[in-house]
Amino acid sequence: MRSTTSATDKRPEAPERRVPVWDLPTRLFHWLTVVLVAAAYVTQRMNWMQTHVRIGETLLALVVFRLLWGCFGSETARFSRFVASPRKAIGHLRHLLRREPDVQVGHNAAGGWMVLLLLALLLIEALTGLYDNNDVADEGPLSEIVPAKIANAIANMHSLGWDLLAAAVAVHVCAIAVYALAKGHDLIGPMVSGKKRLPASVRAPARGSLWLAVLLMALSGVVVALLSIYL
Template identity: 65%
Template structure:
């Protein structure tokens, strides 16, 4: 009876909403770059910065499955987890698995680096980034180059992330995408449900992060 299955909410609304907004905005950033719509490209970066700041804070003050302390394990534990990547087994993981947790952090770092370096980037259409005038030309050129390099690394990491999700579905029989859409998954009754933070906390944090991003973008 202790192993009877039941539906458990594992991903709260803020995590899912921010996740899919970031996915959409990264795609929009790529499209506007290809179309040379650099004004819109910059605006998308500004929104991304606010969402990333929120996700970082939610990693400390949000729901249990969103917290870095909950899913970020030692590198050794992540490598041990990957040893069983080809083993087909039921998904009893409440949140991110050890390897997935490191991928999340890696993607967040890349996205944050991309948005922050974007504040320095100058181009012929949008003039300059809001922080360009605060650094000497050689440093600004190096930051602009790193913006392009980080973009390439980010795209590679996204491809790896998507392939890992597809691999888990095909090889291990675990659908990692569905819970990130609907928020819940079926778990044994013996697995404790995670604590979910309230919406008021999320709204206050998001408002603060939006204000902080606006301050950096418009006033610095």
């Protein structure tokens, strides 16, 4: 007996290919930040303050690098590429639970704002921690000229900044879980491998130079070294 299924019911799936969406510098920044934030929490709880300070300085260098890479790096890493209007971000969140194929190259409209929030909180936390340490140790030149009220405000900001960062990280992790369970989108795999299965028609994003990334990382290290001396 012949099948009655019409040819139109057997719609072939759109051809896909593995597209490189995340470059090595962006992926290294992401996972090193994960490790260092966890290490910062552990060293603070264990009162290993010297190690805690070094971790904070390393985090600050990474954030400075990411800000520079967001201006001069690969296409998917650039702020101009993924920072959308608040209206687009809200519109994207309205369809958060809709199950649909993943055709997104880089950050989506809402994810871009989360990246900005996390970077801002990391920057504030690292800078206030750098001053707070110098103030306690009486090492930085600003320790002697900054009024006590301002110094206390910076210390309080450092403590509050950690709470806000922890909350933002929790939201970030929950969003990843929601995308996986509700939409069927894997956000972790591409950040590990750098590649993502997308329709064959999708253009691979332009990639920045690794030598430029090394240069920007070195520059970031110099900036943080100077800040640790003079802040």
